[in-house]
Amino acid sequence: xxxxxxxxxxxxxTREGDLLTINxxxxxxxxxxxxxxxxxxxxxxxxxxRPVMGYLHRSVEKLCESRTYxxxxxxxxxxxxxxxxxxxxxxxxxxxxxxxxEVPERAQYVRVIMCELQRIAAHLVAIGTFAADVGxxxxxxLYTFRERERIMxxxxxxxGARLTVSYIRYGGVSRDVPEDxxxxxxxFVQIMPERIDEYERLLTNNEIFLARTRNVGIxxxxxxxxxxxxxxxxxxxxxxxxxxxxxxxxxxxxxxFDIPVRYNGDCYDRYMVRIAxxxxxxxxxxxxxxxxxxxxxxxxxxRLFRPARGSAYARTESPKGELGFYVQADGKVEPYRVHIRxxxxxxxxxxxxxxIGHKVADxxxxxxxxxxxxxxxxx
Amino acid sequence: MSGIANGMWTTLKHFFRALSDPVTxxxxxQRLPLSIGFRGLPRLVYDLxxxxxxxxxxxxxxxxxxxxxxxxxxHRGADGRKLLDRFDIEAGGCIYCGMCVEACPFDxxxxxxxxxxxxxxxxxxLWPMDRLLVPGTPENDANMHWIMSGVEKMGKTPPxxxxxxxxxxxxxxxxxxxxxxxxxxxxxxxxxxxxxxxxSSGTE
Numbered sequence: 001x002x003x004x005x006x007x008x009x010x011x012x013x014t015r016e017g018d019l020l021t022i023n024x025x026x027x028x029x030x031x032x033x034x035x036x037x038x039x040x041x042x043x044x045x046x047x048x049x050r051p052v053m054g055y056l057h058r059s060v061e062k063l064c065e066s067r068t069y070x071x072x073x074x075x076x077x078x079x080x081x082x083x084x085x086x087x088x089x090x091x092x093x094x095x096x097x098x099x100x101x102e103v104p105e106r107a108q109y110v111r112v113i114m115c116e117l118q119r120i121a122a123h124l125v126a127i128g129t130f131a132a133d134v135g136x137x138x139x140x141x142l143y144t145f146r147e148r149e150r151i152m153x154x155x156x157x158x159x160g161a162r163l164t165v166s167y168i169r170y171g172g173v174s175r176d177v178p179e180d181x182x183x184x185x186x187x188f189v190q191i192m193p194e195r196i197d198e199y200e201r202l203l204t205n206n207e208i209f210l211a212r213t214r215n216v217g218i219x220x221x222x223x224x225x226x227x228x229x230x231x232x233x234x235x236x237x238x239x240x241x242x243x244x245x246x247x248x249x250x251x252x253x254x255x256x257f258d259i260p261v262r263y264n265g266d267c268y269d270r271y272m273v274r275i276a277x278x279x280x281x282x283x284x285x286x287x288x289x290x291x292x293x294x295x296x297x298x299x300x301x302x303r304l305f306r307p308a309r310g311s312a313y314a315r316t317e318s319p320k321g322e323l324g325f326y327v328q329a330d331g332k333v334e335p336y337r338v339h340i341r342x343x344x345x346x347x348x349x350x351x352x353x354x355x356i357g358h359k360v361a362d363x364x365x366x367x368x369x370x371x372x373x374x375x376x377x378x379x
Numbered sequence: 380m381s382g383i384a385n386g387m388w389t390t391l392k393h394f395f396r397a398l399s400d401p402v403t404x405x406x407x408x409q410r411l412p413l414s415i416g417f418r419g420l421p422r423l424v425y426d427l428x429x430x431x432x433x434x435x436x437x438x439x440x441x442x443x444x445x446x447x448x449x450x451x452x453x454h455r456g457a458d459g460r461k462l463l464d465r466f467d468i469e470a471g472g473c474i475y476c477g478m479c480v481e482a483c484p485f486d487x488x489x490x491x492x493x494x495x496x497x498x499x500x501x502x503x504x505l506w507p508m509d510r511l512l513v514p515g516t517p518e519n520d521a522n523m524h525w526i527m528s529g530v531e532k533m534g535k536t537p538p539x540x541x542x543x544x545x546x547x548x549x550x551x552x553x554x555x556x557x558x559x560x561x562x563x564x565x566x567x568x569x570x571x572x573x574x575x576x577x578x579s580s581g582t583e
Binding site: 072166 | 380381382383385386389390393402413414415416417418443444445474475476477478481490
C-alpha cells in the first residue's frame, strides 16, 4: 500500500531565512523523559520535526545475554516502568513457548488480573500526564494517581514491590496472591467505574480540553498502519486491532470484552480510547476475580532452567501497544539473544508526520497523547 | 461552559471531602503500614539461642544476584565446614528483587522492611555482616512460607548446627530435629505451610 507521508517541504511554503530550528529536550518537563525533538518552525508553526532517541539507552538486550533467564526478569521491569507487569509477561510467554512449559490455571488467572490492573494503572498515568500537558496543571493527574496508588498497594501485597515487581516469571508467578490481596482487588473493581466517571467529568466535556485536543494531531489509519503503530493510538485511528483478540495469549479467549475504537484519530480520540479501555479492563477483572481458581501458582521446573537450542517470539497487548519478546536459546543458562519490540518506540516513529502543521504548543499535546515511556523506547 | 463548571464542581466537592478524609499522609511523621513480604534490603538470619548465622557461605545468593552486589569470603574451619569471613551487600546497588532470598537453600536470608537507606556517606551504603545480622528465623517472620510459595527449594538438609537451638527456642517444629534424608526435611517444611492470610504481623 503506497502511502504519501506528509513531510512538509519547508522551502516551498516559506521564504528562506524565516525558518528557525529549535531544540526541544532532552531535558524538558513535557517530553516524558529524556527525549529530544529538533523542530523547524515557521513562526509558531512546525514545518519539520526530527525525533532523537537514545538518551536512556542501557543496552538491556545485551545485558540479558550475560545473565541467566531468571535474572533477566528484573530487566523487563525496567523497560516500561509504568507497566512492569505487562512487560514481564511476554518475556515469560516467550520462554514458556521455548521450553514448552504448561502454566497452572491459577497462575494464568493471576497473570490476567495483574496485567489488566497494570493496563488501568498505565492508562491512568497516560491520561493524567496528558491532561497536565494540555494545561490542566496537576488536578486530574493527582486524581488518577489516587487510584494508581491502590493498584500499587495491591502489587505490594502480592509481590512485595510496587514498581520493580519481577512478578510474572516463566512457569507462573513468583508468589501467590494473598487473601487480603484478592479482597483489595474486589474493592478496587467495585470503586473503579465510578472513579472513571469522575475523570470524565473533569475532562471529557471540558471546553478548554476539547479545544486543545480535538482535530489536533490527526493520524489517518493508512499512515498508522504504514508506521506499524499499535495500541490505543492505532485504535483511535479506526483500526480495531488488539493482540488479545487477534492472537489470544494466555487465557484471554475466555473473557468477554470489547475493543474500543474511535475514528477521528486525533488526540481527543486517543484519550477516549484509553478511558474506554479502562472500563473494559474492569470488566475483565470482574470476570477473572470471580473465576479465580485455587491451586498451584508455578509449574514444576528443573532447578537449572536451560532450554534447548531454539528460538521463540511472544507478543502481548501491553498498555502502550503490541509488545513482543524474541528469545534465542543455545542450550546455556543464559539466552543467546533477546530482542524486544517495544510499542512506544514504534509509535514514536509516527510522531514527526503528526507534528507538521501544528503550533509549538500542540507538540507537547500530541507527544502526550502518544503516551511514550523512554525506558522502553531506548531500552 | 457547562463542562468546565462540572469539572470545577468535582474539584470543589473533593476540597471539602479532603478536609475530613484526606487521601495523602504526612510521610515522615505519618507512615502507612507496609505489606507483609515487602521487599526491602536483605538481611542475614541467625538463631536467637546459639547466635550462629544460618549462612554456610555457599555463595548461591551471590551468583543469583542480577547486579552482583553480594560479596562473600569464607574459609574452612577445623571441622571442614565453611565459615563466613565477609558477607557484604552494597545497598547502593541492590535492586531489591529478592532473587538472593529465593535462591538461598537454607532460608538464611530474608527481605526486611528497610527501605530508608539513604546515607550522607557513600561508604555507609556498604552493609557488612554485623549490620545485616538480624535475630530471628524465617519461620519466625509472618508468612515466610507464603512468600516462598513460588520457590522450589533444593531440598538440602540445613547445617546440623542450627535446628536444635531453634527447636528449643520454640521457633521450629519438633519434626525438624531429626536430620535424615533431604526428602523428609522437605516434607516437614510442607506441613507447617500456613495459609496466606493467617500471618499475624508485618515483617519487622
